[in-house]
Every structure is written in structure tokens, then in C-alpha cells.
Amino acid sequence: MEDLVRCFLGGDRRALARAISAVENDHPHKRQLLQRLYRHTGRSYVVGVTGSPGAGKSMLIGALTRHLRREGFTVGIVAVDPTSPFSGGAILGDRVRMQDIARDAGVFMRSLATRGSLGGLTRNTRDILDVLDGFGLDVILVETVGVGQSEVDVSSLAHSTVVVLTPGAGDGLQAMKSGIMEVGDVFALNKADLAGADAARLEIEGALRIVHDGPGGWRPPLVKTAAVTGEGVAALWEALVRHRDFLVSTGKLAGLRKERLRRDIATLAGEHVRGLVMEKLAAGGGLEGELVRVADRELDPYTLAEEVLTDVAREVLVQNG
Ligand SMILES: Nc1nc2c(ncn2[C@@H]2O[C@H](COP(=O)(O)OP(=O)(O)O)[C@@H](O)[C@H]2O)c(=O)[nH]1
Ligand SMILES: [Mg+2]
Incomplete structure (x- = not known):
């Protein structure tokens, strides 16, 4: 245990992997470990990424990770997705030249098993985010499937939540019904390279105006992205940074904490x-x-x-x- 903590705080990635396993498997020293790491936490920016299966969450996370690495940030990726067992493939992309982040020491990826109780998973995910935070990663991206299907309410764990939508007909309306519009701080209209993106944009913006109409509050922006090409990913990150600044400047971050x-x-x-x-x-x-x-x-x-x-x-x- 002392060894593990020492290696962990020294930046050893294997120690990080072991610490996460200890939390995931409810190791007897789990509590002691989390207690030791706690004072090193509180620095990471946690971004939830949610949306229907197939919307392109994993690919978008891969593209965002590449962008963040170019900006000099270290990145943690946590995938909680019972609908598609995580192999890393979807995030890394299929092309060989995109395997870069798999070998990058500034990126740490982990998928969480979705067995076990519902509450237990949320609890575990939160503890694992603390572990990644304590390790000193700048940004942590958490992938989960959309509200209503998800076992983990990612918006309760993240500072900012990205909802990923696609140009499919009626997606805007469907999203509004499913309650997903309420949890998004930033909306990504992914697969913007496909036909129908502009029509979908109008539809979703209309839905957003109805859901978020309060004065003085945060108006969630809609950003067009194409995870396959990386188009719009820099703008997505800018929107997230604006949301984080909004949370800080309005005191909402402190309140949330x-x-x-x-x-x-x-x-x-x-x-x-x-x-x-x-x-x-x-x-x-x-x-x-x-x-x-x-x-x-x-x-x-x-x-x-x-x-x-x-x-x-x-x-x-x-x-x-
Ligand atoms: N045309 C297009 N396809 C995309 C884009 N992003 C993802 N896809 C495809 O959509 C499918 C699902 O992507 P994935 O990231 O696994 O979706 P997830 O289930 O939301 O994580 C894959 O076949 C991707 O290649 C995009 O921007 N444009
Ligand atoms: Mg996925």
C-alpha cells in the first residue's frame, strides 16, 4: 500500500492502473488508498460525454484527446458503456496512424466494467475520477450512453457535460423528449460531414431555445463536429473552456463542489x-x-x-x- 502510493504520486502509470483496479474491485485497502490520495485531488477538469449509441462519442473523445495533447494537456479517458464493450478501438480510430494516443504517456485510458449494482457503479466511477485527478491529469473525459439508458448519471460527476447528437431525422425532438437536453452544457452535432446537418442544426437550436430560456444563465452552444476528420473539435474545446470559465466566474463551480x-x-x-x-x-x-x-x-x-x-x-x- 505505501509502495503503491509512493509510485502513484511519483507518476508511475502502472501504479495508477493498480490503484484504479483496487477501487474497481473493492480491495480491502480501497478506503485507505482514497484517503491518502484525496488531498492531491481537485485539479482535473472532468468532462462527461453522453449521447445515443453510435453517435460517435468514442471517436469524438479520440479527436478531442488529440487536440488536447497538441495543446499540452494530459488526458484521462474513462468509458462506461454497457452497449459497446470497450476495446479502445473506437477511441483510437481504425487507421494505423491514429494509434498515436495508445502509446502516448500523456494519455491514460480505462473502461469500467458495468456489472454490479447501479448505485455501486456511479460510486465507483466517482472514486476512479478522484484517482485519475489525484494522479494529476489535466482533463478527464468520461463516456457514457445517454440519459435513460445510462446506469451512471454523468452530469452529476462531471464539471461540464457534452451531449452528442447526429443529423438523423427527428433527433432534436427525440433528444428533447428523452430529457437529454437538460443535462447538456455543450452540444455537439457530430457527423456534420453527413447530409442533413444544417437542417438538424436548426431543429436542435430550436429545441435548445425552449429548454434553456432563463436570463443570465448559461446558454448551451451547439458545435458542429466531424470526429472522423477532426473538424469542429477545436471549437468544441473552446466551448467547454467557456463553460468552465462561466462556472468559475459565477461561483457555480464552488457551489457545485x-x-x-x-x-x-x-x-x-x-x-x-x-x-x-x-x-x-x-x-x-x-x-x-x-x-x-x-x-x-x-x-x-x-x-x-x-x-x-x-x-x-x-x-x-x-x-x-
Ligand atoms: N461520417 C461520420 N461517421 C462518424 C463520425 N463519428 C463517428 N462516426 C462513426 O459512427 C460510428 C459509431 O462511432 P462511435 O464513436 O463508436 O460511437 P459511440 O457509440 O457513440 O461511442 C462509427 O462507425 C464511426 O466511424 C463522424 O463525424 N462522421
Ligand atoms: Mg463508444
Whole structure:
């Protein structure tokens, strides 16, 4: 564990891969590891990329990564996509000359297994983002499938969320119905090289005006991209930077951070208490007699719950000295 942390903080990519595995597999030292890394976090800019399967999320992430590397940023890529098992192929592109980012020491790619519980995956993803952040990556791109199909609500994990749409007929309307318009901070109309891009643009812009009409707020821009050629990718990054600047200058970033911490700490504390309570109530936990009294209506469950909570609180106090 000490070794791992030392190598990790020294910038060893194998240590990063091992740390992520430890988090993913709920290693017994997971908590200790996250505790050690926490003070090194808080510097990465996390961008969620979501949209329907086949919209070009992976390719767009590949193109954006190349752009970011040219700008001198290091990049982490996390793919959470149950619809297409991740081989790296989609992000790297098919052509041999595009395999560059696979060998680039400034890029770290990881796909997350989507087995396990829904909440557990979101929780794991958040912890893994912390690990990548603690490693010192400048930008972290997270790919997930669109709202409604996704197990992970990426907009709750990212600073900025890109929704990827395509020129398919009626996509704008469909997107509006699915609730995806609400989560986007920046919209990419990908496959802009295909026919119908201009019509789709008008349709989506119309939908965006309806969803985001508040004064003084952020109006999500729509950027035309073609991940295959890299067209529009620089403009997409500029739009993201504008959104990040908006979050910082309006104090929304600080607010967002605090709100997330509130929720995270409530979750952590809640899970801890729940575990202790379950232990107390398990067979052999010493409460058999009390449970029988509740079953016999001599005691009500509310009173027993309070008693269990008091017991647990006392034990925590003793444990923490
Ligand atoms: N014509 C065109 N095809 C694209 C573009 N971006 C992605 N594709 C294709 O769309 C398909 C799905 O891309 P992928 O990145 O795997 O989509 P994902 O499921 O959203 O991650 C692939 O066959 C890509 O080659 C684009 O800008 N133009
Ligand atoms: Mg993909």
C-alpha cells in the first residue's frame, strides 16, 4: 500500500492502473488508498460525454484527446458503456496512424466494467475520477450512453457535460423528449460531414431555445463536429473552456463542489451507519430477545430502532476514542 502510493504520486502509470483496479474491485485497502490520495485531488477538469449509441462519442473523445495533447494537456479517458464493450478501438480510430494516443504517456485510458449494482457503479466511477485527478491529469473525459439508458448519471460527476447528437431525422425532438437536453452544457452535432446537418442544426437550436430560456444563465452552444476528420473539435474545446470559465466566474463551480461534498459525505456516513446497524441486527448480534419482543408487540420497532442507533453511536464514540 505505501509502495503503491509512493509510485502513484511519483507518476508511475502502472501504479495508477493498480490503484484504479483496487477501487474497481473493492480491495480491502480501497478506503485507505482514497484517503491518502484525496488531498492531491481537485485539479482535473472532468468532462462527461453522453449521447445515443453510435453517435460517435468514442471517436469524438479520440479527436478531442488529440487536440488536447497538441495543446499540452494530459488526458484521462474513462468509458462506461454497457452497449459497446470497450476495446479502445473506437477511441483510437481504425487507421494505423491514429494509434498515436495508445502509446502516448500523456494519455491514460480505462473502461469500467458495468456489472454490479447501479448505485455501486456511479460510486465507483466517482472514486476512479478522484484517482485519475489525484494522479494529476489535466482533463478527464468520461463516456457514457445517454440519459435513460445510462446506469451512471454523468452530469452529476462531471464539471461540464457534452451531449452528442447526429443529423438523423427527428433527433432534436427525440433528444428533447428523452430529457437529454437538460443535462447538456455543450452540444455537439457530430457527423456534420453527413447530409442533413444544417437542417438538424436548426431543429436542435430550436429545441435548445425552449429548454434553456432563463436570463443570465448559461446558454448551451451547439458545435458542429466531424470526429472522423477532426473538424469542429477545436471549437468544441473552446466551448467547454467557456463553460468552465462561466462556472468559475459565477461561483457555480464552488457551489457545485460543496453540493457534491454534502451528498458524498452523507452517502459515506450513511453507508457506515447502515453497516454497523446491520451488524447489530444480524443473527448473533445480541438483539434476538429484543426482536422477539417486537414480534410479540411488547416493544415497537421505532423504539428498538432508536435503541440500536444509540448503541451504534456509543460504539463509534468508544472506537474513535
Ligand atoms: N461520417 C461520420 N461517421 C462518424 C463520425 N463519428 C463517428 N462516426 C462513426 O459512427 C460510428 C459509431 O462511432 P462511435 O464513436 O463508436 O460511437 P459511440 O457509440 O457513440 O461511442 C462509427 O462507425 C464511426 O466511424 C463522424 O463525424 N462522421
Ligand atoms: Mg463508444
